[in-house]
Amino acid sequence: GEGVEVVDASDILSDLRYEKSEFEFECMRQADIIASAAVRAMLAVVRPGLRETEVAAVGDYVAKALGADGTGFETIVNSAARNRTCIGPASNRVIQEGDIVQVGLSPSYEGYKGVARRAFVVGERTEIQRQYFxxxxxxxxxxxxxxxxxxxxxxxxxxxxxxxxxxxxxxxxDGENMKQFHFFSTCHGTGLTECLEPMVIHPERETLYGKNVGIMLDLGLYGHPNDSISGGCVENAFFKRGNELIKLTDLPVDVQDLVGVGL
Structure with a gap:
């Protein structure tokens, strides 16, 4: 009406979303417990002859069974050259012996997102795959x-x-400098979305983290021309509480020993 001024409050709301309360932290912690369990289940069932979607279905089932009410991204299962999609959803491609595979899941708990993402080889690693990992x-x-x-x-x-x-x-x-394959940011924020929160860090921007914030450490190497090492990632969730860093993802960095062990 007359005399009313419309003010863009986007920055205020963004700041409120960025700084997390203890209640928000507990929701994120639960989401990451679910993520770790679901990825462990996917790792356990992987074997040659399964479609990527079959492996994803196991992760989705475990996440829902443990209380997930949604996802931050479509469940990732990429094998061989499909890893070049970086975060592509599972397809009907049949996983083969010797494939490099990445799996990832982002469950939502009370609206807050968790994450766990890992790469591995189905079978024994070749020498070049050993170097890559x-x-x-x-x-x-x-x-x-x-x-x-x-x-x-x-x-x-x-x-x-x-x-x-x-x-x-x-x-x-294999003749390629590896820096070129780490082409996205190493860390991003998290909360009500898996990756669209402040802040995405940049190698040339000297910003400081907030006081109590969610952080995803997303370390990937994607796009090598050799299909056997076409891409992979280690992604873990963290919570920054003041000057304390709390790791929320419960998985080893290298998950090769968890592959195909069965449920």
């Missing part, structure tokens, strides 16, 4: 160590991105 896992460990350092010492967030990026620049696999 050694690089991927080491890059994740460098990023995780720097995230802890950043949180505990109130340092700029871009350090978390630069640590693995600079490390990958020192590595070559």
């Amino acid at each position: 050694e690089a991927l896992n080491a890059g994740y460990e460098k990023a995780a160590a720097e995230l802890k350092n950043v949180v505990e010492n109130d340092l700029p967030s871009n350090r978390v991105d630069l640590a693995p990026r600079n490390f990958f620049n020192t590595l070559t696999i």
Whole structure:
């Protein structure tokens, strides 16, 4: 009406979503418990001859059975060259012996999203696959160590991105420098969405994290021209409470020993 001013409150609402209460943290924690259990189930049943959708169905069932009320993204099962989609949903492709595979699930609990994402090989790793996973896992460990350092010492967030990026620049696999395959941000925010919350860190932007916030450490290497190492990721959920960093995902970095063990 007359004399009324319409004000864009998007920034206010965004800030409110970014900083998390203890109640929100508990919802995120439960979502990540569910995510870890569902990914463990998918890893356990993977074998040659199954369609990607069959593996995804196991994860979806476990997530719902444990109380998930939705998902942050369609459940990921990518095998062989399909890993180049980065976050593609499961297809009807039949998984083959020797395939590199990634699985990922983002359950929603009371609206808040969890995550767990891992890559592995169906069967024994070849020498080039061994090199790839050694690089991927080491890059994740460098990023995780720097995230802890950043949180505990109130340092700029871009350090978390630069640590693995600079490390990958020192590595070559099958004639390719590995830095080029880490082409997206190492960390992003989380909450009511899996990845569309503030803030996505950038190697050239020296921003500080908020006080109590959700963080997904999403360390991927995608797009190598060799199909046997076409892509994979280690993605874990964290909660920053002041200067304390709490890891919420309950999975080892390298999950190869969990593959095909059965439920």
